[in-house]
Amino acid sequence: MKVTVVGAGNVGATCADVLAYREIANEIILVDIKEGLAEGKALDIWQKSPINLYDSRTIGVTNDYSKTANSDVVVITSGLPRKPGMSRDDLIETNAGIVKSVTEQVIKYSPEATIIIVSNPLDVMTYQAHITSKMPRNKVMGMAGILDTARYRAFLAEALNVSPKDIQAVLMGGHGDTMVPLPRYTTVGGIPVTELIDKDKLDAIIERTKFGGGELVKLMGTSAWYAPGSAAAQMVEAIVRDQKRVFPVCVKLEGEYGIDDCYLGVPVILGKGGIEKVIELDLNAEEKALVENSRQHVKEVMAVLDKLN
Numbered sequence: 081m082k083v084t085v086v087g088a089g090n091v092g093a094t095c096a097d098v099l100a101y102r103e104i105a106n107e108i109i110l111v112d113i114k115e116g117l118a119e120g121k122a123l124d125i126w127q128k129s130p131i132n133l134y135d136s137r138t139i140g141v142t143n144d145y146s147k148t149a150n151s152d153v154v155v156i157t158s159g160l161p162r163k164p165g166m167s168r169d170d171l172i173e174t175n176a177g178i179v180k181s182v183t184e185q186v187i188k189y190s191p192e193a194t195i196i197i198v199s200n201p202l203d204v205m206t207y208q209a210h211i212t213s214k215m216p217r218n219k220v221m222g223m224a225g226i227l228d229t230a231r232y233r234a235f236l237a238e239a240l241n242v243s244p245k246d247i248q249a250v251l252m253g254g255h256g257d258t259m260v261p262l263p264r265y266t267t268v269g270g271i272p273v274t275e276l277i278d279k280d281k282l283d284a285i286i287e288r289t290k291f292g293g294g295e296l297v298k299l300m301g302t303s304a305w306y307a308p309g310s311a312a313a314q315m316v317e318a319i320v321r322d323q324k325r326v327f328p329v330c331v332k333l334e335g336e337y338g339i340d341d342c343y344l345g346v347p348v349i350l351g352k353g354g355i356e357k358v359i360e361l362d363l364n365a366e367e368k369a370l371v372e373n374s375r376q377h378v379k380e381v382m383a384v385l386d387k388l389n
């Protein structure tokens with residue numbers, strides 16, 4: 081399997097590293113616009129292989145998309161990260177141009193690839209890749225839900241003093257402050273979380289999750305990369321190994337949840353066909369209202385993108 085990661089910055093290089101050491105793909109191409117950066121990071125990851133015992137080959141290139149030809153999956157992480165005080169939406173103008181030009185190059189050399197967008201603002205950059213690539217919705221998707229649920233699960237594991245492995249959760253909506261963690265679909269070793277934690281504590285964890293990206297931006301002056309890079313690699317793994325994993329993924333909704341033509345995070349089945357199924361949950365009135373609020377926000381940012389194109 082051949083996987084390309086565009087953007088050799090914090091998230092892209094982490095993703096390539098996880099893909100390599102977990103041997104998710106045997107050939108990993110790292111691309112960046114900055115001369116030498118992708119070559120250097122790919123070489124560093126390759127030189128780690130005798131230590132960590134893997135044989136996936138990582139190769140870096142500066143803007144040479146011919147080397148990405150016939151990739152099975154392409155992860156797009158190129159673009160600016162936010163700084164303290166910024167929202168993800170503030171990145172739209174710069175990142176839309178980057179995602180558009182990168183998608184054109186990717187599709188030229190790998191017309192059959194499945195594309196995973198990571199660049200922010202996530203839902204709207206997924207929309208940008210979709211309109212540029214003109215690919216069906218099952219092959220163009222955005223990574224956010226695995227990361228957002230991972231934050232939620234990690235906070236819960238800490239509060240309950242249990243292993244994060246045993247916490248399962250669903251989260252829906254856009255990748256922003258309007259995201260919707262769903263306590264009714266959160267379990268701890270099969271036990272509904274509501275039986276194990278007070279409502280006040282759970283509400284505080286939900287609020288922390290919604291602003292989880294911003295918490296890290298404030299701490300580091302730039303955004304997170306270990307969990308985001310690993311989350312993107314987990315999506316690649318589900319596709320290349322045809323695992324049929326159930327994850328929250330950003331996808332174009334076409335009538336599901338009564339929503340049309342909007343890119344939102346929803347639970348899906350991820351396998352070799354990309355998004356093989358959108359799972360429709362029977363949301364209650366309160367959950368529906370929260371998802372609708374998120375939909376409206378994403379739609380507003382999609383309208384900004386329409387003006388840029």
Ligand SMILES: NC(=O)C1=CN([C@@H]2O[C@H](COP(=O)(O)OP(=O)(O)OC[C@H]3O[C@@H](n4cnc5c(N)ncnc54)[C@H](O)[C@@H]3O)[C@@H](O)[C@H]2O)C=CC1
Pocket residue numbers: 086087088089090091092111112113114117157158159160161162171175178181182197198199200202223224227255302303304305308
């Ligand atoms: N979806 C999500 O959950 C997450 C999204 N992000 C987003 O991912 C993006 C990348 O974040 P970081 O890796 O931290 O940033 P970074 O600044 O470390 O890396 C971005 C890389 O993209 C490269 N780049 C810029 N234009 C390019 C082009 N036209 N072609 C190829 N490469 C190009 C830059 O040279 C840089 O190396 C940001 O937009 C960030 O907001 C970050 C974390 C989570």
Ligand SMILES: O=C([O-])CC(=O)C(=O)O
Pocket residue numbers: 161162168200227255292293294296297303304308
């Ligand atoms: O917060 C950011 O800007 C990056 C991101 O999307 C995240 O870490 O959730």
